[in-house]
Amino acid sequence: MSVTDQAPASGGHVGRSLRRKEDPRLITGRARYIDDLALPSMLWAAFVRSPEANAKIVSIDTSAASARPGVHAVFTGNDLSDLEGPLPMAWVPPGVEVKNPDHWPLARESVKHIGDPVAVVIGEDRYAVVDAAEDVSVEYEPLPVVTDPEAALRGAPFVHEQFGTNEVHQWSLSGGDLDAGFAEADVIVERRVVNHRTAGAPIECRGVLADYRAGSLTLHTSTQVPHFVRLFLAILLGMSEERVRVIAPEVGGGFGSKLQVYGEEVIACWCSRKLGLPVKWIETRSENMAVTHQGRDQIAHVKMGAKRDGTVTAFHVKIIADFGAYNMLLTPLIPSLGAFVMGGCYAIPAVQTDIVGVFTNKCPTDAIRGAGRPEATHMVEVTLDQVAAELGMDPVEIRRRNFIPKDAFPAATATGVVYDSGDYELTLGRLLEHVDMDAFRRDQEALRAQGVYRGIGLSTYTEICGLAPSRITGPGGVGVQAGGWESAMVRVHNTGAVTVYTGSSGHGQGHETAFAQIVADRLGVDPAVVEVMHGDTGTGPEGRNTYGSRSLAVGGESLARCATKIAEKSKAIVAHQLEAAPEDIELRDGKFSVRGSPEKGMTLAEVAGAAYLNLVPDGMEPGLEETTFYDPENFVFPFGAHACVVDVDPETGKVKVVRYVAVDDCGNAINPLIINGQIHGGIVHAIGQALYERVHYDEDGQLVTGTFVDYALPTAAELPSFELDRTETPTPVNSLGAKGIGEAGTIAASAAVTNAVIDALRPLGVSYINMPLSPMRVWEAISQAKDQNGGVSA
Numbered sequence: 042m043s044v045t046d047q048a049p050a051s052g053g054h055v056g057r058s059l060r061r062k063e064d065p066r067l068i069t070g071r072a073r074y075i076d077d078l079a080l081p082s083m084l085w086a087a088f089v090r091s092p093e094a095n096a097k098i099v100s101i102d103t104s105a106a107s108a109r110p111g112v113h114a115v116f117t118g119n120d121l122s123d124l125e126g127p128l129p130m131a132w133v134p135p136g137v138e139v140k141n142p143d144h145w146p147l148a149r150e151s152v153k154h155i156g157d158p159v160a161v162v163i164g165e166d167r168y169a170v171v172d173a174a175e176d177v178s179v180e181y182e183p184l185p186v187v188t189d190p191e192a193a194l195r196g197a198p199f200v201h202e203q204f205g206t207n208e209v210h211q212w213s214l215s216g217g218d219l220d221a222g223f224a225e226a227d228v229i230v231e232r233r234v235v236n237h238r239t240a241g242a243p244i245e246c247r248g249v250l251a252d253y254r255a256g257s258l259t260l261h262t263s264t265q266v267p268h269f270v271r272l273f274l275a276i277l278l279g280m281s282e283e284r285v286r287v288i289a290p291e292v293g294g295g296f297g298s299k300l301q302v303y304g305e306e307v308i309a310c311w312c313s314r315k316l317g318l319p320v321k322w323i324e325t326r327s328e329n330m331a332v333t334h335q336g337r338d339q340i341a342h343v344k345m346g347a348k349r350d351g352t353v354t355a356f357h358v359k360i361i362a363d364f365g366a367y368n369m370l371l372t373p374l375i376p377s378l379g380a381f382v383m384g385g386c387y388a389i390p391a392v393q394t395d396i397v398g399v400f401t402n403k404c405p406t407d408a409i410r411g412a413g414r415p416e417a418t419h420m421v422e423v424t425l426d427q428v429a430a431e432l433g434m435d436p437v438e439i440r441r442r443n444f445i446p447k448d449a450f451p452a453a454t455a456t457g458v459v460y461d462s463g464d465y466e467l468t469l470g471r472l473l474e475h476v477d478m479d480a481f482r483r484d485q486e487a488l489r490a491q492g493v494y495r496g497i498g499l500s501t502y503t504e505i506c507g508l509a510p511s512r513i514t515g516p517g518g519v520g521v522q523a524g525g526w527e528s529a530m531v532r533v534h535n536t537g538a539v540t541v542y543t544g545s546s547g548h549g550q551g552h553e554t555a556f557a558q559i560v561a562d563r564l565g566v567d568p569a570v571v572e573v574m575h576g577d578t579g580t581g582p583e584g585r586n587t588y589g590s591r592s593l594a595v596g597g598e599s600l601a602r603c604a605t606k607i608a609e610k611s612k613a614i615v616a617h618q619l620e621a622a623p624e625d626i627e628l629r630d631g632k633f634s635v636r637g638s639p640e641k642g643m644t645l646a647e648v649a650g651a652a653y654l655n656l657v658p659d660g661m662e663p664g665l666e667e668t669t670f671y672d673p674e675n676f677v678f679p680f681g682a683h684a685c686v687v688d689v690d691p692e693t694g695k696v697k698v699v700r701y702v703a704v705d706d707c708g709n710a711i712n713p714l715i716i717n718g719q720i721h722g723g724i725v726h727a728i729g730q731a732l733y734e735r736v737h738y739d740e741d742g743q744l745v746t747g748t749f750v751d752y753a754l755p756t757a758a759e760l761p762s763f764e765l766d767r768t769e770t771p772t773p774v775n776s777l778g779a780k781g782i783g784e785a786g787t788i789a790a791s792a793a794v795t796n797a798v799i800d801a802l803r804p805l806g807v808s809y810i811n812m813p814l815s816p817m818r819v820w821e822a823i824s825q826a827k828d829q830n831g832g833v834s835a
């Protein structure tokens with residue numbers, strides 16, 4: 042069942058399930074991705090990448106490659122010595138030492154992971170440059186490799202010798218009296234929770250087309266963050282920022298992996314400037330698997346204490362976070378994002394998260410959908426079920442006992458993070474209307490008698506999104522070197538058509554539709570005549586782009602405020618034209634009309650006509666265009682309750698998801714259809730991690746899962762149709778009352794799947810298991826439990 046088709050109470054466009062405006066071009070092959078773009082005299086780039094996971098570069102011989110027909114140049118790291126600096130890492134938390142080795146776009150003296158680029162070949166033919174790259178002869182002196190983060194923390198070999206350690210940093214967030222919490226606990230549960238490494242795996246791999254001409258640079262790149270890329274290109278290339286334009290055309294998914302400033306972007310621009318011709322590079326899938334940043338990869342030692350009645354008294358988490366070989370844009374920040382919601386939706390009086398970042402000889406990690414919050418949610422939700430089992434309590438009951446009550450909002454957690462709004466009983470209650478637990482337990486019992494091992498798992502989550510408030514994300518807060526606002530510009534044309542510019546940079550989320558709905562309602566027009574422009578730094582104001590489910594709560598609110606400014610100006614113009622008082626003008630049925638005399642009014646087109654004919658009140662500027670920068674006071678905290686039902690085959694260990702029910706609350710809905718799409722994608726992402734996907738390196742640092750044959754992505758064939766429902770608890774943080782939804786499914790689902798598998802396996806003596814719940818891992822856990830006659834397997 043779904044609430045998606047309910048009409049909104051307001052009668053406007055917001056709250057309606059409009060079909061996405063962008064879809065016709067996307068599904069009829071009319072959209073333009075990087076690989077559809079070509080420029081006259083365009084050259085192609087191919088990279089020479091390290092086959093070694095850790096090695097000194099002894100020599101590079103480019104002569105054979107350079108001599109090939111059509112090759113214009115071969116560059117190595119030393120050729121790029123005029124770059125103004127290495128690739129950026131933008132997290133500088135006050136008082137925390139972060140070891141940050143220079144990370145050059147082309148390796149200079151050594152390589153630190155498989156795929157590290159050592160040279161680039163530029164030539165006329167897309168395929169000939171790949172052949173030529175194979176002719177570049179690189180002599181490496183292999184060095185000892187470390188891939189296991191726990192081993193890396195114990196000592197040598199060191200990924201970066203100069204530090205004499207593999208530890209990147211330590212960071213903690215705590216609140217409440219942990220010792221007292223554990224002292225009053227009747228049970229204490231400790232587990233080792235492994236959240237393995239995953240890939241972003243977008244449909245479109247990365248790609249760039251750089252064009253430097255007449256002192257200006259234009260880069261087309263498949264990115265989530267064109268404004269960040271422009272800033273760092275200007276800095277690294279020593280150019281004035283207004284001479285750099287970055288355009289993200291259609292982006293075929295990012296899932297966090299395109300929230301980055303990548304070396305290939307810098308190199309293509311540098312080469313274009315050097316050679317005076319456009320340069321294009323399209324990433325192969327194998328490259329994407331090896332060198333596009335990956336995510337998760339945390340090992341947590343969790344400890345939760347609770348009283349006999351189920352009240353959780355303390356939660357302590359120690360995380361070892363595998364950062365791979367370098368810090369990328371936000372690498373060390375990612376586990377900290379999880380720490381902000383480590384207490385989940387529970388009133389836990391003492392919570393502490395201690396994070397240690399570690400270098401290993403693997404591809405760097407950074408934000409992948411959820412970025413730290415899926416890991417935290419997994420820790421708290423799985424551990425809570427373990428505590429419930431220890432106490433012989435029902436998983437529903439233990440959650441209810443610990444929920445932050447709805448009248449406590451805005452609610453400060455133990456760590457001082459203030460949750461904006463929530464009603465956790467509401468979403469759980471709604472979930473239980475869909476899932477009859479008593480009936481499920483009876484069926485489960487009956488099925489077991491027939492040899493079917495069915496289990497159910499819950500995940501009641503809250504997350505932190507709407508990544509913004511500068512006071513928290515900026516240098517004075519957690520230390521990202523960027524303000525957290527978002528911009529908007531609304532331009533009403535002479536005819537009343539509207540073009541809006543947003544600094545958010547959507548790449549599959551449906552912004553063009555949802556944002557048009559918001560503006561349409563504030564201006565009394567049809568969303569069809571509202572065009573949403575994004576992803577081009579050459580148009581619209583400065584922007585902060587798309588990640589952290591921020592676009593609606595920050596970018597959408599910015600647009601709403603901007604449209605309200607237009608509406609206010611329109612009212613003043615109408616009042617002037619109709620000789621009424623501005624406060625008597627209301628927007629009603631698509632017209633700015635005089636209250637009480639609906640026949641006396643003007644449409645937006647008529648207002649725009651007056652504004653451009655300068656028929657405006659004395660002292661008012663002509664035209665109908667406004668700009669807004671909006672920086673919220675707080676994050677927003679969506680929440681929900683998910684249930685997963687699985688069948689486990691005890692003979693093979695294969696897990697099948699037979700039912701998935703999700704009740705989410707992202708505040709007021711702008712477009713329920715889009716919300717459902719986001720939740721669908723999010724849940725699949727997490728089920729993928731729980732059951733199938735794992736980036737795996739062997740001990741020598743070789744990537745074992747370099748293709749989609751080895752890295753298994755779930756498809757519709759493996760999954761049931763999801764059952765979605767929604768409640769609406771508005772946030773007081775913004776005027777839309779809306780929170781984010783882009784990552785919620787991913788944040789919630791892996792714990793629900795894992796708890797379901799454990800529930801199914803309990804009769805076989807398995808009480809705990811870590812992801813990925815592959816047939817082999819599950820089968821081993823069952824066998825081990827049989828041998829031990831019941832016990833914990835990890």
Ligand code: MCN
Pocket residue numbers: 293294295296297409410411547548549550551552555556587588589590591592593594597707708709710711712713715716719722779780781782783784
């Ligand atoms: N929305 C809504 N009502 C709400 C909340 C959201 O109608 N109350 C709509 C928004 O208007 C927007 C969409 O839902 O159209 C998602 O909005 P939001 O939650 O603000 O998230 P963002 O747009 O900032 O998207 C970022 C988020 C992240 S962080 C990742 S990663 C991710 C994701 O979105 N990557 C995606 N969803 C993705 N979807 C696609 N197709 N491709 C990706 O790469």
